[in-house]
Amino acid sequence: MSRRHEFAVTDSETVYSGAILALRKDQVLMPDGRTATREVVAKHGAVVIAARDADGRIALVLQYRHPVGRRLLELPAGLLDGGPDESPLQAAQRELAEEAGLAARRWSTLVDLVSSAGFCDEATRVFLAEDLWPVDTGVQVHEEADMTVHWMTLDEAVAATLSGQIVNASAVAGILALAAAERTGAQLRPTDAPWTDRPSSFGARSAPEQDAPSAAEPPEQD
Incomplete structure (x- = not known):
């Protein structure tokens, strides 16, 4: 069986970084060898x-x-x-x-x-x-x-x-x-069950990138 393609990110640019979300542009390697731009909104x-x-x-x-x-x-x-x-x-x-x-x-x-x-x-x-x-x-x-x-x-x-x-x-x-x-009657998972897709990129931003919400305009909660 042939190995599945890895969609590697060859470059990434932060377009906007705010209190509750950031927007970046990733350059992603496609299976045909070309690179495509993918715009990604990152959130908590x-x-x-x-x-x-x-x-x-x-x-x-x-x-x-x-x-x-x-x-x-x-x-x-x-x-x-x-x-x-x-x-x-x-x-x-x-x-x-x-x-x-x-x-x-x-x-x-x-x-x-x-x-x-x-x-x-x-x-x-x-x-x-x-x-x-x-x-x-x-x-x-x-x-x-x-x-x-x-x-x-x-x-x-x-x-x-x-x-x-x-x-x-x-x-x-x-x-x-x-x-x-x-x-x-399905048995539910424990509270610490693995969470594969939990986001990490937005919370991992360096301190200077993170714009703290002001008291007048708190971040909207999901």
Whole structure:
């Protein structure tokens, strides 16, 4: 069997580097021997939480999303921007407390997804959180001050997804993955299961490249 082609990067140029994303142009060696330009958006990874209470209801947040100009029903979520010592689980625990005012005693990995592999390296891990209890969310600012928590049964959340009421990609994936797991009895992975596609290039930028978000304009969370 012939060896599969390695798409080696022969050169790379950073076009833009901001608080939550960077754009670079890679020169990539193609199988025919020629080089092609590929534009890549680099981002932090993200975590999403499907938090299910003792009655089987799922916590969703209604949050304003400026790029689409409206409020969306989503699962609590956030970026993996807490530094190299913060694990995906720790980030998920932080975001669940901040956005939904909840903590959980039982956690598992529900599903992993790559959002838009054609041009972006963003990857998301969706956790299932169970055995919930309320915690203080602290003082909410910016879009989060407008955020509200809504509860749906899993069947209601699936129906809202299929009707187009829920359109956020990670929420759609998390809700339908949980419904499939419930239907099939699939055993979920542990919270530290291998995550092959977790992004690293954006977080690995050198300090001078990283533009810290200002207090007036915080990075939008996924």
